[in-house]
Amino acid sequence: MTSRTLINDLAAHADGTVSVSGWVEVVRDQKRVQFVILRDESGSAQLVNPVNDDTAETAASISALTHGSFIEVEGELKHDERVKLGGLEVKVGSLKVVSTAAELPIDSETGIDKRQDWRFIDLRSQRGRLMFKLQTTMLHAMRTYWVDNGFTEIHTPKLMASASESRAELFEVPYFDTTAYLAQSPQLFKQMAQAAGFGKVFEVGPAFRADPSFTSRHATEFTSIDAEISWIDSHEDVMKMHEELLHAAFAAVVEKHGDEIREVFEIDLQVPALPFPRISHAEVKQIVADRGHTIERTDGDLDPEAERQIAAHVKETQGHDFVFVTEFPSTVRPYYHMRDEADEAVTKSYDLIFGGVEISTGAQREHRVDVLEKQAVEKGLEPAELEEYLDFFRYGVPTHGGFGMGLARVMMLMLQQGTIRETTFLFRGPTRLQP
Ligand code: AMO
Secondary structure, eight states, rough: OOOOOOOGGGGGSEEEEEEEEEEEEEEEOOOEEEEEEEEOSSSSSEEEOOOOOHHHHHHHHTOOTTTEEEEEEEEEEETTTTTTTTTEEEEEEEEEEEEEEOOOOOOOOOOOHHHHHHHHHHHTTTTHHHHHHHHHHHHHHHHHHHHHTTEEOOOOOOOOSSSSSSSOOOOEEEEEOOOOOOOSSSSSHHHHHHTTTTEEEEEEEEEEEEOOOOOOOOOOOOEEHHHHHHHHOSHHHHHHHHHHHHHHHHHHHHHHHHHHHHHOOOOOOOOOOOSOOEEEHHHHHHHHHTTTTOOOSSSOOOOOOHHHHHHHHHHHHHOOOOEEEEEBBBGSSTTTBBOSSSSSTTBBBEEETTEEEEEEEEEEEEEOOOOOOOOHTTTOOOHHHHHHHHTTTTTTOEEEEEEEHHHHHHHHHHHTTSSSSHHHSOOOTBBBBOO
8 A cells, every 4th residue: 555645745745646544524425426525633635436337346335434434545636626625636446444433422513511521523623633733833832932042841740748829729639648739830849940050941731720610711630831030130021031932932823823723713813012011900900990890809809801801901002912910919929929129019920811811920939038938927828838948948049930821721812712621632620530
């Protein structure tokens, strides 16, 4: 048999014998001619079989094909502009069924819950493939940015002896004769890398939150994109790195997949202009109030409607899809965020909002151990529990800061999907542990 050609590569292939394989999307079984739409991991193409005495055996095989079956076909490639799908077709010579599919339990009309049950079938679509191809491109571009800019990749443990964020939302795991906790973020250890003198680090890895809520943006397990850098003057240095990183990531995605994103998602994805707008939290509250929204939260944090409103304001006034909301009140920030020298009530931190939803939190970290301990106590934490973390700051540490960003959220906003369940390979939520 001739070696396999990916469907996407047929366009550049000369007319002649080819071998293609994939799964059956559509069968049009007509009396005189049969058509099969075959899809593989790269694209889809039309197979054709004129029905006559010579092709009777193949015709019987095609008539028996079920949607979703995986087949191998050898045939004659012919470029023909009249064929709608890619301007080419393959005339079937031989056809081998590798695996027959039972009747598929879902189709394009099926709702998200049931599609999640059958995720492997759900992902056979062009949109499923495109989502994870472009995710690969995005992460590759980020890695390239980090490597080119002197970052070191780290892999921090996901089994921990203490909480990495708040004690709420902690998953406990029996661990021999003690209890371990699943890491909520690599926060403590990416800071440890600063004390170790690494300078700049990044990690792309799993994070776990025992968050019982059912929102479109929360999962109990998600992929977190984290970066941390030393020798900063303020959170402004972190934001600068963060926006450059996203700019590089979007540029790569637009260049490689822009046309297909337009075709499949009907989105004209743009590379965000640098610098991203920055608005202080206090100003945001004012702008949102002026737009008629009363923030319901009493702790001073923004609610989802406030995020949508400030994003709409920035889009209307500056035409930008991203905005850094800076200087959050210390009441709503963790103890490890540094507070402003001039105003204790304000932290040197930010949230990054994209398309009206928070995708990331970042900050300069408090590196002075006495201040850090005081802030931890203020937030109700036991210093004894933090001893090992506090040690990172007792033997010399540079100024530093960084951010954490949820991969599925970036993807959800980029592709204007209603929920991160669409943009997570396999979603985990309060009532979903399978598949
Ligand atoms: P934070 O808790 O704000 O900050 O999380 C950072 C980003 O991670 C994503 N995220 C989630 N995604 C899906 N489901 C969840 N349950 C979930 N929780 C968080 C979001 C969010 O913006 N250590 C700090 C970051 C830092 O300062 O470096 C942290 O974890 O996109």
